[in-house]
Amino acid sequence: MTQPSLVARITDFANRADPYPLYAELRRTPVLHEEEGEPYVISSYWDIESLLHDPRISSDAANMTAAGADELQSESTGLPPSFIRLDPPEHDRLRRIANSAFGPPHEPRRVDDMRGELHTIVTELIDGFAGRTEVDLVDQFAYPFPVTVICRLLGVPREDEPRFRSWVDPLVASLDPETRQSAGPEFVQAAQEARTQLGMYLAGLVEERSKDPRDDMLSDLAAGKGPDGAMTMMEVLSTAVLLLIAGHETTVNLITNGMLTLLRHPEYLQRLREDPELAVNIVEELLRYEPPVQLVPQRTCITDIEVRGVTIPKGSRIWLMLAAGNRDPERFKDPERFDPDRDDLQHLGFGSGIHSCFGAPVARLETQIALAELARRLQDPRLVADPPPYRPNAVLRGPRHLTVTFDGLNP
Amino acid sequence: MAADYVDWLRREGRIVIVGASLAGLRAAETLREEGFTGSLTLIGDEPYEPYDRPPLSKSVLLGKASPEHTELPRRRELDAEWRLGVPAAGLDLTGKRVLLADGEEVDYDRLLIATGVRARPWPVPEEAELDGVFVLRTRDDATALTEKLRAGARRVVVIGAGFAGSEVASACREMGLEVTVAERAGAPLVGALGGVIGAVAAELHLENGVDLRTRVTVTALEGDAMGRVRAVHLSDESVVEADVVVVSLGSMRNTEWLSGSGLGAGPRGIASDAGCRAFDFRGIVTDDVFVAGDVARSPHALFGYQFLSLEHWGNAVAQAETAAHNMICPASDRRPHMWMPAFWSSQFGVNIKSVGVPPMGDELMIIQGSTAERRFVGVYGFKGRVVAAVTFDNARWLEYCQRQIEQGAPFPVEYPTVDRRPEGRQPVAADFPDPSLPTHGPTVTLSGYSPADRRLVFTPGHH
Ligand SMILES: Cc1cc2nc3c(=O)[nH]c(=O)nc-3n(C[C@H](O)[C@H](O)[C@H](O)COP(=O)(O)OP(=O)(O)OC[C@H]3O[C@@H](n4cnc5c(N)ncnc54)[C@H](O)[C@@H]3O)c2cc1C
Numbered sequence: 033m034t035q036p037s038l039v040a041r042i043t044d045f046a047n048r049a050d051p052y053p054l055y056a057e058l059r060r061t062p063v064l065h066e067e068e069g070e071p072y073v074i075s076s077y078w079d080i081e082s083l084l085h086d087p088r089i090s091s092d093a094a095n096m097t098a099a100g101a102d103e104l105q106s107e108s109t110g111l112p113p114s115f116i117r118l119d120p121p122e123h124d125r126l127r128r129i130a131n132s133a134f135g136p137p138h139e140p141r142r143v144d145d146m147r148g149e150l151h152t153i154v155t156e157l158i159d160g161f162a163g164r165t166e167v168d169l170v171d172q173f174a175y176p177f178p179v180t181v182i183c184r185l186l187g188v189p190r191e192d193e194p195r196f197r198s199w200v201d202p203l204v205a206s207l208d209p210e211t212r213q214s215a216g217p218e219f220v221q222a223a224q225e226a227r228t229q230l231g232m233y234l235a236g237l238v239e240e241r242s243k244d245p246r247d248d249m250l251s252d253l254a255a256g257k258g259p260d261g262a263m264t265m266m267e268v269l270s271t272a273v274l275l276l277i278a279g280h281e282t283t284v285n286l287i288t289n290g291m292l293t294l295l296r297h298p299e300y301l302q303r304l305r306e307d308p309e310l311a312v313n314i315v316e317e318l319l320r321y322e323p324p325v326q327l328v329p330q331r332t333c334i335t336d337i338e339v340r341g342v343t344i345p346k347g348s349r350i351w352l353m354l355a356a357g358n359r360d361p362e363r364f365k366d367p368e369r370f371d372p373d374r375d376d377l378q379h380l381g382f383g384s385g386i387h388s389c390f391g392a393p394v395a396r397l398e399t400q401i402a403l404a405e406l407a408r409r410l411q412d413p414r415l416v417a418d419p420p421p422y423r424p425n426a427v428l429r430g431p432r433h434l435t436v437t438f439d440g441l442n443p
Numbered sequence: 444m445a446a447d448y449v450d451w452l453r454r455e456g457r458i459v460i461v462g463a464s465l466a467g468l469r470a471a472e473t474l475r476e477e478g479f480t481g482s483l484t485l486i487g488d489e490p491y492e493p494y495d496r497p498p499l500s501k502s503v504l505l506g507k508a509s510p511e512h513t514e515l516p517r518r519r520e521l522d523a524e525w526r527l528g529v530p531a532a533g534l535d536l537t538g539k540r541v542l543l544a545d546g547e548e549v550d551y552d553r554l555l556i557a558t559g560v561r562a563r564p565w566p567v568p569e570e571a572e573l574d575g576v577f578v579l580r581t582r583d584d585a586t587a588l589t590e591k592l593r594a595g596a597r598r599v600v601v602i603g604a605g606f607a608g609s610e611v612a613s614a615c616r617e618m619g620l621e622v623t624v625a626e627r628a629g630a631p632l633v634g635a636l637g638g639v640i641g642a643v644a645a646e647l648h649l650e651n652g653v654d655l656r657t658r659v660t661v662t663a664l665e666g667d668a669m670g671r672v673r674a675v676h677l678s679d680e681s682v683v684e685a686d687v688v689v690v691s692l693g694s695m696r697n698t699e700w701l702s703g704s705g706l707g708a709g710p711r712g713i714a715s716d717a718g719c720r721a722f723d724f725r726g727i728v729t730d731d732v733f734v735a736g737d738v739a740r741s742p743h744a745l746f747g748y749q750f751l752s753l754e755h756w757g758n759a760v761a762q763a764e765t766a767a768h769n770m771i772c773p774a775s776d777r778r779p780h781m782w783m784p785a786f787w788s789s790q791f792g793v794n795i796k797s798v799g800v801p802p803m804g805d806e807l808m809i810i811q812g813s814t815a816e817r818r819f820v821g822v823y824g825f826k827g828r829v830v831a832a833v834t835f836d837n838a839r840w841l842e843y844c845q846r847q848i849e850q851g852a853p854f855p856v857e858y859p860t861v862d863r864r865p866e867g868r869q870p871v872a873a874d875f876p877d878p879s880l881p882t883h884g885p886t887v888t889l890s891g892y893s894p895a896d897r898r899l900v901f902t903p904g905h906h
Pocket of ligand 1: 461462465487489495497499529532560579607697700735738755786788789
């Protein structure tokens with residue numbers, strides 16, 4: 033038997049804990065196309081960056097289906113595709129409206145004003161470790177924190193938060209190419225079901241908020257202030273579902289990968305303890321070194337394009353391997369080293385171009401506060417297992433559990 | 444031998460920078476960053492430490508930033524001698540000395556000239572001196588204009604609808620002031636972006652309640668008995684009453700102080716080679732005098748080695764860094780200033796950006812979005828290749844356009860893009876005005892396209 037293809041090895045769960053040697057192998061063929069019907073895999077920093085800005089590359093879910101991927105079409109759940117799966121002009125309109133409920137110029141302070149609240153949530157969660165010397169940072173901290181935050185931002189009541197897990201888990205799992213391939217029709221159906229349920233729940237909320245607006249994003253989205261008018265109810269729903277999911281899984285992994293990396297590099301943990309400001313650089317370097325979104329599998333080209341002398345035919349699927357680009361020696365000095373002191377803190381962790389991460393400002397702030405507080409309060413934290421157990425997902429990669437022992441809590 | 448000189452220069456040479464603003468500061472920082480340990484002197488005629496100009500016509504006018512708080516952030520300690528508030532008045536090339544207006548002299552081993560440009564004043568001095576007539580280039584200009592606007596102006600007339608004038612008009616409207624804009628061309632921004640895009644800009648003005656008058660010139664500013672401006676007379680014989688007039692007629696290069704020095708300096712700036720070394724008036728490159736920023740005029744490989752004068756923030760930074768590097772390195776390590784021209788502006792809530800040299804293009808194609816929505820990407824073509832691009836609220840595609848320009852991508856653009864509306868399928872004439880007609884302020888000027896039409900003309904230093 034010949035060796036399985038590189039793509040198969042990357043999606044293979046066995047390599048989840050350390051995919052980086054595979055990425056290095058990938059970069060040797062910057063435009064990799066292993067078999068007819070397989071995606072074109074792009075792994076160098078400059079190529080990825082340039083394709084993220086290329087108007088010949090489509091994110092439209094409809095083009096993806098045409099290219100023979102993604103049996104998980106959102107239409108079948110009754111919700112229209114969210115802006116992440118749309119091209120301009122629809123993408124631009126929806127993202128602009130969503131943005132007007134989220135950031136400048138309409139809501140310039142929404143994120144920054146949450147600083148205090150984020151601190152409070154983090155403090156409560158860490159206070160909850162009292163009397164213990166071992167916790168799973170995923171279940172006890174990294175998961176509940178961003179979930180609470182995104183629910184607050186959107187305006188979802190706290191008591192409803194637990195219900196999301198059962199909806200969000202199958203939805204997120206469905207983003208994983210491997211899981212999707214190996215899973216049967218029940219799996220696909222479960223994901224669609226979850227999306228529909230989440231949609232219905234949110235529809236109820238949106239209706240409440242449009243009658244009785246509050247200071248939250250769902251109220252703003254329902255009211256549709258801003259120059260582009262309002263979203264339809266269905267658009268509000270798919271946007272809210274998108275933000276919920278994106279707000280869940282990515283930051284969880286960023287925080288968890290962050291703690292894992294710091295525990296593997298105790299000198300930085302120590303420095304962060306002494307200087308919380310260092311969190312800014314640490315988070316940027318994490319987004320390069322261990323990005324929660326490892327690859328973007330949702331692009332197709334709408335015309336023949338040439339990348340490094342290879343012609344990618346019109347209609348082909350393209351995978352942009354962000355995590356591989358982030359450790360591209362053509363771009364970064366000493367790329368395999370975790371070094372928050374590098375003077376060139378750049379990365380593809382949030383993507384780039386029109387689809388660059390919408391929630392980046394919140395994710396940054398959450399992770400900075402989370403890591404700084406964990407570093408400050410946990411006395412002598414140690415990893416129980418290295419590597420920790422991982423989630424199956426190759427796209428949104430992160431530990432399933434991160435068990436940490438410690439001697440006690442600082443006040 | 445030469446290597447010894449460079450070694451010595453880096454260690455204990457004297458470097459003088461004239462013009463203590465954006466380009467001057469960035470050059471100084473780069474010199475230190477690259478290991479220059481000799482003496483460093485910055486000479487500036489303004490009394491202030493280097494500050495940033497772009498906010499002056501944007502957030503400062505709107506009161507969101509104070510003119511006193513636009514200092515440029517420092518990248519590092521400089522350990523430099525600052526001679527602020529005193530202009531350089533002359534240059535002795537053979538004696539390697541800068542003469543200051545206060546009579547002092549400063550010796551140098553290498554000199555960087557970064558004196559920038561100044562606002563072109565209203566040409567009739569008595570009218571220019573009327574109370575209520577402003578230009579906007581410096582921090583002091585901004586302070587005076589902001590105070591006047593806050594003191595309750597009734598109507599503002601902006602003369603000239605280039606980038607700066609349009610930004611002023613936009614800020615005034617945002618403050619709820621009545622604004623008339625008078626422009627010689629058929630639309631705003633025509634000199635920089637052409638008539639097609641100018642028409643889009645005109646809609647922006649009109650929609651935001653600007654009283655836009657095009658194809659007119661201002662013939663006179665009228666004052667009252669107290670010496671305050673009270674009305675503006677236009678070439679179509681109309682009269683607009685105004686208590687504030689902002690003259691936005693482009694700029695003049697600060698090169699007079701070099702007249703007679705023998706340097707290739709004149710009203711079009713100081714010519715240099717691609718490595719920022721100034722030419723003398725005979726076109727021979729000097730080795731000790733470098734130029735950077737708005738005052739420079741240098742050949743650009745991507746644009747047929749045309750000499751470009753760019754009044755762009757990013758150009759000042761990049762050129763300063765290149766000049767500084769070249770000033771203290773051996774000849775074999777010098778690099779050319781290959782910065783891709785890029786410019787941004789924000790007006791009427793729209794973010795406008797361009798890369799490349801739009802006025803060089805004669806055709807235009809919309810490749811993303813639509814001009815009707817005022818969100819689009821347009822690319823400019825010249826002789827079968829893409830030479831520039833402009834975006835309105837679509838800046839994220841600019842990187843792609845930049846690469847197209849760098850790679851000499853073919854024009855017209857034949858491939859589909861993810862958002863091409865029907866209007867984008869055909870190239871149209873970009874509609875730039877006849878270059879032989881004067882405009883108030885293109886943000887780029889080109890001279891001498893091919894070596895054949897580059898003439899050696901000595902231009903004495905008067906304007
Ligand atoms: C209101 C305004 C808005 C702008 N907005 C934008 C924008 O949105 N985007 C953009 O890309 N660019 C913008 N620009 C242009 C940008 O600010 C310039 O390109 C940049 O400042 C150029 O830097 P410089 O150092 O070359 O010249 P300057 O900043 O002009 O500095 C030259 C300095 O030298 C001094 N000087 C002159 N003569 C002498 C002398 N003989 N002796 C000593 N000192 C002297 C001058 O007083 C000045 O302080 C704007 C400019 C203005 C005025």
